[in-house]
Amino acid sequence: MKKLNNYQRTVQYLVKVFKLINEDYFENSLPQPQTTVQSTVGAYGHITTSKVWKNDDGMASYELNIGADYLYRPIEELVATLIHESVHLYCLENDIKDTSNRGIYHNKTFKRIAEDKGHLIISRHPKYGWTITEPSEETLDFCIRHELTDVLITRQSNVLLPGKSPKTKRPSSTRKYMCPCCGNSFRATKFLRVLCMDCDEQFVLA
Structure with missing residues (x-):
């Protein structure tokens, strides 16, 4: 496999990983979003709450963004972020209220679905609710099963999430x-x- 050290290849790879997540965890029930990699202050990723992309055939789709400043993380953590955003997409598609305060506060419904369907480890943030997301052993098994590898490109900035130390590439658990x-x-x-x-x-x- 070619190294994931340029932007175009990385975006294509994230699209592939989303499709694998959709198949393994959501029975291919999720619509394919437009995947982007852009700088997002204070967030590893986001899914839009409406279909903001539209092509010339009139087909609309959600946007799934992965923060360009946080691509340096081990692949299992990137996958955990993609699953996290996929849970939001699942809730959007099934009219499930998983957040409040304009999508900032993650409630216990999000925690339950993220743990039950996404097999993630979810912890509570004092301000943002059940949003702290960690990969589980199943997440690691998913990465191994599909032979996923680390992304080798990131956007250089001084942006840090609360409680995080400056960027250093941690080794993958695989x-x-x-x-x-x-x-x-x-x-x-x-x-x-x-x-x-x-x-x-x-x-x-x-």
Whole structure:
């Protein structure tokens, strides 16, 4: 797979990941939004509450934006953000009230759906409600299952979310193992000692 180190490739990749999320977690029930990567102060991403994009055939669609300033995060955290926004889209499509205060405060309905359908870890922010989103073991398994990799481009800025430290690329929780003989590979979320049954060789970290 080509490195995700330019804008166009990254947007195409995020579209692909959304489609995988839609298939795995929402039974392909979500409409395809227009995916954008733009700077968003104080937010990892957003989904518009109305269909703000329209093409020449009159077809309208929502906008799903991933904050350009936060692409540096490990892939499982980007995926968690995409699932978070997909939950909002699910609620929009099913007329479920998951936020208040103009979409800022996330209520317990959002928490329940994000945990039940999105398999996310949701914690409460004192001001914004049930909005703090972390990847779960299932999120990591999703990344491994679909062989997702980190995005290697980000917009340089001094924007920080509350309580966050300056940007440093944290290592992903997924690890790739490869047989040094035949080249077979797999991904895992922890250190393992695994033997290739075809070559009788131990897999090594790639």
